[in-house]
Amino acid sequence: MLGALAKAMFGSSNDRYVKKLEKIVARINAFELQLEALSDDELKGQTQKLRDQLASGSTLDDILPEAFATVREASKRVFGMRHFDVQMIGGIVLHRGEIAEMRTGEGKTLVATTATYLNALEGKGVHVITVNDYLARRDAEWMGQLHRFLGLTVGVIVPNLNEQERREAYNADITYATNNELGFDYLRDNMKHERSQMVQRPFNYAIVDEVDSILIDEARTPLIISGPTDDKSDLYIAVDAVVKQLPAELYEADEKTKNITLTEDGVEWAERRLEEAGLLEGSNLYDVENTQVVHHLDQALKANVMFKRDIDYVVKDGKIIIIDEFTGRMMDGRRWSNGLHQAVEAKEGVQIEPENQTMASITFQNYFRMYPKLSGMTGTAATEAPEFFDIYKMNVVTIPTNVPVQRRDEEDEFYKNTQDKFAAIAKLIRERSEQGQPVLVGTVSIEKSELLSEFLKRENVKHAVLNARFHEMEARIVAQAGRLGAVTVATNMAGRGTDIQLGGNVEFRIEDELKDLPEGPAREAAIQRIKDEVAAEKAQVLAAGGLCVIGTERHESRRIDNQLRGRSGRQGDPGMSKFYLCLEDDLLRIFGPDTLFARMMNSNLADGEAIGSKWLSKAIETAQKKVEARNYDIRKQVVEYDDVMNDQRKVIYEQRSDIMDSETVDEVVLDMRHDTVNAIVADACPPGSYPEQWNIEGLKERALAILGVEVPIDDWLAEDGIDPEVIEERLSDLADARMAGRTADQPEVWRTIEKSILLERLDHYWKEHLATLDALRQVVFLRAYAQKTPINEYKQEAFGLFEKMLETIREDVTQVLCTSEFRFQQPEDYALPELPAFLTGQGGVQLGGEAPAGLFGAGIGAPMLAASGSDPYAGMGLSRNAPCPCGSGQKYKHCHGVAA
Template sequence: MLGAIVKSIFGSSNDRYVKSLDKIVQQINAFEPTLEAYSDEDLAGQTAKFREQLASGSSLDDILPEAFATVREASKRVFGMRHFDVQMIGGIVLHRGEIAEMRTGEGKTLVATTATYLNALEGKGVHIVTVNDYLARRDAEWMGQVHRFLGLTVGVIVPNLNEFERREAYAADITYGTNNEFGFDYLRDNMKHERSQMVQRPFNFAIVDEVDSILIDEARTPLIISGPTDDKSELYISVDAIVKRLDADDYETDEKTKNVTLTEDGVEKVERILENEGLLVGSNLYDVENTQVVHHLDQALKAVVMFKRDTDYVVKDGKVVIIDEFTGRMMDGRRWSNGLHQAVEAKEGVKIEPENQTLASITFQNYFRMYPKLSGMTGTAATEAAEFYDIYKMNVVTIPTNLPIQRVDEEDEFYKNTMDKFGAIAKLIREKNEKGQPVLVGTVSIEKSELLSDFLNKEGVKHSVLNARFHESEAHIVAQAGRLGAVTVATNMAGRGTDIQLGGNVEFRIDDELRDMSEGPEREEAIARIKMEVAEEKQKVLDAGGLCVIGTERHESRRIDNQLRGRSGRQGDPGLSKFYLCLEDDLLRIFGPDTLFAKMMNSNLQDGEAIGSKWLSKAIETAQKKVEARNYEVRKQVVEYDDVMNDQRKVIYEQRADIMDAEAVDDVVIDMRHDTINAIVADACPQGSYPEHWDIDGLKEKVKDVLAIDPPIEAWIDEDGIEPEIIEERITELADAHMNEKMGKDDPSIWRQVEKSILLDRLDHYWKEHLATLDALRQVVFLRAYAQRTPINEYKQEAFSLFERMLDGIREDVTRILSVSELRIPEPAQLPDLPDFLTGHIDPLTGMEDSGDGDGSATQAALFGSLAASPEAGASPGGSGENPYADLPISRNAPCPCGSGNKYKHCHGALV
């Protein structure tokens, strides 16, 4: 009570913080008259002036007011858009490494230009992280106009760039790209064999657009680079056929975690079928020999029972394509892990692609925490403020709107079943449509979108459906969703990235209607006509009540609901939002409190009848909070496990960097050899034991195998007072002499190159195997809870022990290869190419994956982008002459390795 009184008098801590920034905004505004008088050249010259000030010892905060004012003036000249004062506040918040929560339509993209410009002046690079490639390209081109006007360079990272193009983009002052591309480039860089092959610079500053979507929603699943393993298509098909013969009584489902488990009767039934099919070893399904069959059975059950076509995935061109649960977009090329995607492919009867093995991985949490300064912006972050601070140490600052909000948020309406609910929604849409009010409807799946579309067709309402099936046209559909009488049904509006403007979007109309019209007086007249029509139509839409937003059910997260609501009422426009719910909605059915169902069913709610109450809305919000808390625990668990791997990852990646940077690694190789000898002797001759208990035969065999020498160990043992330390010293002397003699036969520079190559190769090999072991450990460590042990503590201990064993293995393997091998190549050994890998964004707990590089084209571009067609090869651009790349596994849609800029299929890969 007291807190509420204090807040009403003095405002919240957020209000007080925002108000404290007014002084800086006033300083920014004070520069405006001076800068308005500058010529374009003088304004662009501000960049050189600021850099001189920074070189002289000034800080970014010192030059912030004038730098922000410079960006505002540049924006006025380039776009005709002047930053509002609240946008300047947002820019200051971003510069300070905090999250700016700004409502939809407040111009977050323009806000970012101020903090981006200021921090780019240091020359260390600024990354702008977007949720998809379309926005990365759009913002780099759109906002890049201001930065280029002021003399800064702008790059963009999107799929299918070759290595040179990526390095050039990262070298720019400002680099736009998606979270996945930045993360995968980091992992790829740490799989390279030379520093010159790496594309990224040291981390400096990143601004994350739609920060809640990237750092919260997508952070549940780590980024994973993987390579293909053996083909098991027939086993997937066989197990899928068995699962489809089961009845609902044979298994139990848990919709919260999307898990399916066999009942006792189900196990017996499956065992009988597997025995008849010859797929079972023995008679017990859970014998260790049947581990692989059980794994495939679990994934097939999950695929058949829990994963629904047109909700979790679609089948397009004979391929299973994942649908992003947050945005409703098709995730082309992205695959679920642990065999789940293959199980779904078997279910749908399409070609089954091989499984993949992890080669490198990192969570978004640990990736983005490597930036010395990280900030973000979104329309909805306050509900996750605690998590942002807990994981990323970023405060959420709510920025006030430029104009007061006029949108009306009506109470939810509750119906008994889905059909009644959709019937009521369709009638409301028809009413709004008849008076010209535009309507935006948010659904949670393609299935629900198409169901509503059928209802609207029956009502005779013309409408557009925006879902994963029509992904290509989504920007154009969204842009015109505010036109008079427009009805748009959208699978999910989270992060669509296109502003809905009442009356329509002028730029999109010009692009759609005047695309084929050449420049000239006619085009200018047509543009003027379109602008006038949009202005007139906007007034009619305002008179009709603005944009009406309808939610067909509540999402798991309150943020997604708020994002949908936020599409209406931008920049002080009027608007309306309302959600329709029923007992059959997934959120209420899975997570709702039992009392909710009891009270609703006992209220004698008739078919077609609706109720609404604050109590009901509160109960729904409680269910959403339960889901949010559960998802937070999942994300927290993911990062806890990755923190263990992250410490090890840093050691390996730092070791790789040191090896690549060093001219010679002979000191490392010698240390490895000496450590290996120490371990071999300690194993055969334990401290404190008598010589007669030593394993002399094992020691001789091991020394010969690993060090390629045959010392007289038996003669040494006969000496009085012999100790393990003496044996170790003598073996070390012989091994060193052997290697010195070996290296003396060849050019030292060749040996240096060979040592580096072998070190990196063995390091990568053992790290890959270590990751696979950790994946398996993570899957089973939860069983330790039955023994009253904490799984994460068990995982830490086991992972540390496995890491030490991995390092021992690397030392011994490197020593063996260098000791046993004979160098016969007169020139330096070639460094191995990176493997042909896939990129993925995988949940280690559920196996669900959210991203990837489908045909490996980005990888192949990186692998072969540096190759150039030489005169000796007898090739020339355009595909004429002999193809020097014919034997390379290059995707036909990848850039041609010759560097022509054309796709491979239109260049050297052209079919004759």
């Protein structure tokens, strides 16, 4: 009570913070008259003037008022739009590395220009991150006009750019890109073998548009780059055929976690069917020999029972394309991991692509935390404010609207079943549309949007459907959703990025209707006609009550509901929103207190009857909070596990970077050789043991196999007082002398050899380590049965595995350099094979592409390794499925490894 009283008297902490920022806005406004008097050339000169001030010792905060005022004046001249004072407050919040929560239609895209311009003046690069390629292109082109007017360079990162184009885009003052492209470029850069091949420069500052979508919703799954493994299509098809016969009573499905468990009878049934199909070794499903079959069975069960066509994925052009559960968009090129995608392909009878092996991986949380300064903007962040601070150390600041909100949010209506609910929705839509009020309907899946479309057809309501099937038309459909009597059915309106303007969108109408009309008086007259029509139509829509937003059910997250609501009431426009629910909605069915709802509604409601109650709405909100808390736990767990890997990833990537930047890696190779010698001697002559207990034969064999030297150990042992330290020293001298003799003839070429082998072995074992950690993570939760904390167990195991990996790398590099025979030859027109163009995916989502495991440095005299036999690469320990180092593009096992 006291808190409420204090808030009423002094305002919330957010209100007080915003009030402080108004003083800075007053200083920005003080520059306006001065800048208005400048010519265009003089205004452009402000950029160099401000850069000179920075060079003289001023800070970004010192020049902020003048820089922001410069952007505002440039915007007036380029776009004819003047930033509102609240937009300036939003810009200050972004510059400070915080999250600006601004309602839909408040001009977030324009707000970002202030902070991007100010921070770009340092010349270190600014990234503006959007949720899809369309918005990245649009914003780079649209806002780029302003930045180029002020003399800054602008780049955009979208799929299918070559490496030179990417490098140029990253070197621009301001770069627009999607979160996926940035993350994958980072991973790909850390798989390159030459610094000159890398495209990104050091991280500086990033603004994330739709920050809740990118840093919260998409953060449950990591970015993964992977290469192909062996083809197992036949096994997937065979197991899928068995699962399709499985009776429903033989398994238990948990929709919350999307897990399927066979009952005891189900296990017995599966064993018999798999045995008949010749897929089972022995008669027990859970024998060690059948581990792979069990894995395939689990994934086939998930694919057939839990993953629904047109909800979780669509089939397009003979491919399975994942649907983003938050935005309803198709995620072309992304794949589920761990064999799930292949299981869905088998289920739908399309071509099965090979499984992939992880080669590089990072979570969005750890990627974005690498930026020294990170900020974001969205219409809905307050409900996730604790998570933003906990994970990213970013505060959420709610920016007041320029004009008070006039939207009316009505109470939810509850129905018994989907049929009654959709019939009521269709009836309301028809009534509103006939009055001339535009209607936007939000659904949670393609299936629901198409079901509603059927109901609207029965009511003879003309409407447009926006879902993953009509992805290409998205912006145009959304842009015209505010026209007189328009009805738009949309799957998950989150983050569409296109304003719904009442009366229609002038720019899109001009583009659609006048695309063939050449410049001239006729075109000008047609443009004016369209503007007049839109203005007249807007007046009619306002009179009809503005945009009517209808939700066909509540989403798991309150933010998504708020985003849908926020489409109405833009810039002080009137509007209304209302949600319709029923007992068959996923949220109520899976997470709601079903007995309470079912008892009340089944016994008290007649068919077609509805109830509305604040108490029921509160119960729904409680269910949503449960789901949000569960999803937060999932994301937090992803971060906790990736933090372990992240420390190791930093070590490996820093090591790679040092190797690439070094002229010579002599010292690294020398240290590795000495560490290997120490390990050989320590294994053969354990500390505290007597000479008669030493494994002398083992030491000789390992020294010959790894170092290529004959050890006169018997002569050494004949000396009095010989100890392991002396043996280490002498063995190191022998190995150093051998290497000195090998490198004496062509020291320059050996530098290239050493660097190439170091990078190749580092990549190979890091890839193997990632696969091991993936497997460890799948099973470590079982330690909980022994009263142990899985994450702590994972940390200990992962640390031990990492130490073992580093030891293996040291030994392997030493062995290759000391024992392999090298032939140096210069092929005609020699050129390094290009790095493969990796496909990209997320989250479990994996991508195809060959690993660059066998590529060796660059330059004259690039080495060709040779060992005994017909295979020149036999001594390298290459994986059978790795690309052949000769650059043929074939797998090693199909090329030089055939004889192996």
